[in-house]
Amino acid sequence: MIIKRPSIFIYTHEADPTVVKDVCAGIEEEGIFYDVTEMPDTCMEKLAYKAARDSMLGSGVGIYGTAVCLKMRGLEKGRNIESYLEPTRAQCRCVGSNSARAIKKLPFKEEYRI
Amino acid sequence: MSYIAGVDIGNSTTEVCVGEVTGKGNVTFLSSASCPTTGTKGTIENVYSVKNALRMAMSRIGRDTSDIDLVRLNEAAPVIGDTAMETLTETVITDSSMIGHNPSTPAGAGQAVGETLLIENISRAVQGTPYILAASSDHSYEEVAAVVNQHAELDIVGIILQADEAVLVENRIHREIPIIDEVRRIDRLPDSVPAAIEVALPGQTIRMLSNPYGIATLLGLNAEETRTITPIAKSLIGNRSAVVLKTPGGNVHENVLPAGEIYFYGDRNVTISLDEGADKIMAAAESAGDIRDISGQPDTNVGNMLSRIRTGMSEVDKSSEADIRITDILAVNTLAPVLISGALAGETCLEKAVGIAAMVKTQKLPMQEIASRLTTELGTEVKVAGVEAVMASLGALTTPGTQLPLAILDMGGGSTDAAIINREGQVKMTHQAGAGELVSMLIQTELGLGERRIAEEIKKYPLAKVESLFHMRMENGQMTFVDESIDPRFFGRVVLLTEHGLVRIEEDIPMEKIVQVRREAKRKVFVTNAFRALRKVAPDHNLKNISTVVLVGGSAEDFEIPEMLMESFTDYRIVCGRGNIRGCEGPRNAVATGLVLSYLGEMP
Numbered sequence: 242m243i244i245k246r247p248s249i250f251i252y253t254h255e256a257d258p259t260v261v262k263d264v265c266a267g268i269e270e271e272g273i274f275y276d277v278t279e280m281p282d283t284c285m286e287k288l289a290y291k292a293a294r295d296s297m298l299g300s301g302v303g304i305y306g307t308a309v310c311l312k313m314r315g316l317e318k319g320r321n322i323e324s325y326l327e328p329t330r331a332q333c334r335c336v337g338s339n340s341a342r343a344i345k346k347l348p349f350k351e352e353y354r355i
Numbered sequence: 356m357s358y359i360a361g362v363d364i365g366n367s368t369t370e371v372c373v374g375e376v377t378g379k380g381n382v383t384f385l386s387s388a389s390c391p392t393t394g395t396k397g398t399i400e401n402v403y404s405v406k407n408a409l410r411m412a413m414s415r416i417g418r419d420t421s422d423i424d425l426v427r428l429n430e431a432a433p434v435i436g437d438t439a440m441e442t443l444t445e446t447v448i449t450d451s452s453m454i455g456h457n458p459s460t461p462a463g464a465g466q467a468v469g470e471t472l473l474i475e476n477i478s479r480a481v482q483g484t485p486y487i488l489a490a491s492s493d494h495s496y497e498e499v500a501a502v503v504n505q506h507a508e509l510d511i512v513g514i515i516l517q518a519d520e521a522v523l524v525e526n527r528i529h530r531e532i533p534i535i536d537e538v539r540r541i542d543r544l545p546d547s548v549p550a551a552i553e554v555a556l557p558g559q560t561i562r563m564l565s566n567p568y569g570i571a572t573l574l575g576l577n578a579e580e581t582r583t584i585t586p587i588a589k590s591l592i593g594n595r596s597a598v599v600l601k602t603p604g605g606n607v608h609e610n611v612l613p614a615g616e617i618y619f620y621g622d623r624n625v626t627i628s629l630d631e632g633a634d635k636i637m638a639a640a641e642s643a644g645d646i647r648d649i650s651g652q653p654d655t656n657v658g659n660m661l662s663r664i665r666t667g668m669s670e671v672d673k674s675s676e677a678d679i680r681i682t683d684i685l686a687v688n689t690l691a692p693v694l695i696s697g698a699l700a701g702e703t704c705l706e707k708a709v710g711i712a713a714m715v716k717t718q719k720l721p722m723q724e725i726a727s728r729l730t731t732e733l734g735t736e737v738k739v740a741g742v743e744a745v746m747a748s749l750g751a752l753t754t755p756g757t758q759l760p761l762a763i764l765d766m767g768g769g770s771t772d773a774a775i776i777n778r779e780g781q782v783k784m785t786h787q788a789g790a791g792e793l794v795s796m797l798i799q800t801e802l803g804l805g806e807r808r809i810a811e812e813i814k815k816y817p818l819a820k821v822e823s824l825f826h827m828r829m830e831n832g833q834m835t836f837v838d839e840s841i842d843p844r845f846f847g848r849v850v851l852l853t854e855h856g857l858v859r860i861e862e863d864i865p866m867e868k869i870v871q872v873r874r875e876a877k878r879k880v881f882v883t884n885a886f887r888a889l890r891k892v893a894p895d896h897n898l899k900n901i902s903t904v905v906l907v908g909g910s911a912e913d914f915e916i917p918e919m920l921m922e923s924f925t926d927y928r929i930v931c932g933r934g935n936i937r938g939c940e941g942p943r944n945a946v947a948t949g950l951v952l953s954y955l956g957e958m959p
Contacts (some may be wrong), residue, residue: 266496270460270522313824313841322843338519346822347459348847348863 265339
């Protein structure tokens with residue numbers, strides 16, 4: 242039996258380290274595990290789609306450069322929960338926090354107070 | 356052959372019914388429509404809604420309003436309902452002595468007592484004193500964690516944060532202490548005062564700070580001080596975390612507001628204070644017997660409210676101002692969440708309140724004026740015909756399975772009316788204050804909603820919780836799956852299932868709580884009023900003498916009120932149910948239908 246830790250997947254490609262850090266902080270605050278993996282795709286949506294597909298929790302974040310996108314498994318192409326091309330720090334936290342809230346079945350945050 | 360239209364102007368809805376009458380006296384109902392009433396019932400502004408409703412009804416049969424031969428207007432009961440809410444108690448916290456707080460992600464668990472210490476002043480701290488560290492959002496979680504770890508020699512027993520970073524800080528520090536975050540007004544937190552902080556274990560709620568003696572234990576209070584912090588403890592019940600500060604000049608009061616007295620003038624004159632609560636007020640109203648008028652103590656909340664209703668009515672009936680009287684009130688106990696003045700994170704406290712619906716009566720509404728205005732604007736004959744209750748009974752009789760004697764309960768927006776029509780066709784009727792609008796007001800205040808519109812919708816539609824992007828759970832536990840993903844804005848929220856799709860409830864209130872408040876509000880108003888009204892019209896004032904009750908009016912359309920009434924009437928062996936006017940209209944349109952039917956009796 243293979244036991245894997247249930248975690249949110251973050252697929253990145255040449256990602257901005259501050260964006261990654263704040264997204265991770267958002268997830269950590271909600272108390273859920275995450276895994277960051279570098280992938281060859283150069284599209285935030287594709288990264289997010291694959292991350293959501295591969296995560297056993299069904300929630301994934303894609304980060305390409307500064308662009309960040311949140312998806313859940315089963316969402317149609319072109320429909321994201323949330324995405325930003327150049328997010329602020331609060332927006333990064335929000336994406337992280339919402340990726341975790343999606344699993345906890347809590348309403349999404351619309352603004353994040355840092 | 357001619358087209359006859361019946362028009363019923365109600366407190367909140369105007370309804371019309373169009374029928375075709377042949378020379379032989381046969382009537383065929385063709386169409387009906389309803390739209391919101393414009394202006395106060397019985398004023399000239401009603402003309403717009405009447406015209407609008409007639410246009411809607413006629414366009415459904417492909418005709419124009421000019422084809423109508425006769426419009427029959429109801430002799431509307433000269434009663435208007437109005438509602439108001441008064442809070443009886445008020446909690447005031449001076450000098451911000453508490454933070455009752457419920458962030459979604461506090462960290463750590465347990466209680467701690469210490470002196471507050473702003474992170475900027477950490478260099479001033481001395482060993483041996485327990486501290487509760489407070490950091491504004493200018494300090495990142497890494498900074499806060501670093502400071503705490505650096506000063507391992509200091510006795511830091513708890514942390515208060517402005518940012519939502521409690522877990523982040525906890526994961527980076529080397530000690531296990533309770534941490535509370537998302538305290539918005541941290542700038543108002545005083546330095547160097549004793550404070551107690553508590554975070555509950557997962558799945559539990561706080562125990563110490565929601566208990567007056569717990570606070571007394573933690574902060575070392577005497578008996579007198581313990582009495583004053585009781586409201587704080589009360590408002591913290593159910594929280595996952597809380598902070599209580601002891602400021603030197605700080606104080607908390609539970610003020611009892613002078614709400615004023617209500618005077619009943621009836622068979623006996625009775626005076627009752629609003630503070631006594633709804634039950635006592637209703638008992639006083641009953642003991643006053645036949646009420647001629649009701650007024651309130653001048654310059655008090657209730658006095659102003661009652662005189663406001665009176666002036667509102669005097670605008671409708673300008674002719675005989677002296678003869679406008681408040682003839683009934685319905686008082687309902689409720690709890691209203693009120694923002695605590697002096698709180699640090701926008702906390703609310705449940706305050707006792709009384710909701711009141713009052714009913715104003717005048718001699719006669721100026722229906723004739725409306726009729727003549729309609730005649731000129733439509734170019735058809737308009738006639739004021741028939742008393743509302745009689746017409747409603749006539750209309751209700753078109754419900755399959757009914758016969759005389761029959762009682763109707765007309766539950767509208769502003770008032771609950773009851774009428775009994777016996778085998779001889781004699782009608783006895785009554786009007787009671789309090790109906791749909793009072794229910795909306797109760798829902799709005801008890802849930803602390805910002806808008807009346809949302810309360811109206813909560814009253815009308817069932818709830819569901821969106822549990823994933825592809826399914827939701829209804830309030831009765833049933834699950835519904837959808838093909839296309841639900842908009843993420845609805846995810847995790849409580850929504851209303853309206854005919855126009857989902858409507859999100861902005862406030863973070865559990866679905867069960869909303870359901871409970873909604874049902875309770877409906878029960879308090881409609882069940883109370885149904886008994887009050889029917890007892891007044893029943894032969895010998897005994898409900899057992901009534902055999903059938905037909906529910907009509909807008910509120911009878913509700914998805915749960917008729918069931919509630921049916922349940923409460925089972926003890927009296929009364930056949931009670933939602934009317935179905937003409938076998939197709941449901942409980943609406945009874946008066947309008949009655950107006951068309953009554954034309955047959957008047958035919959030349």
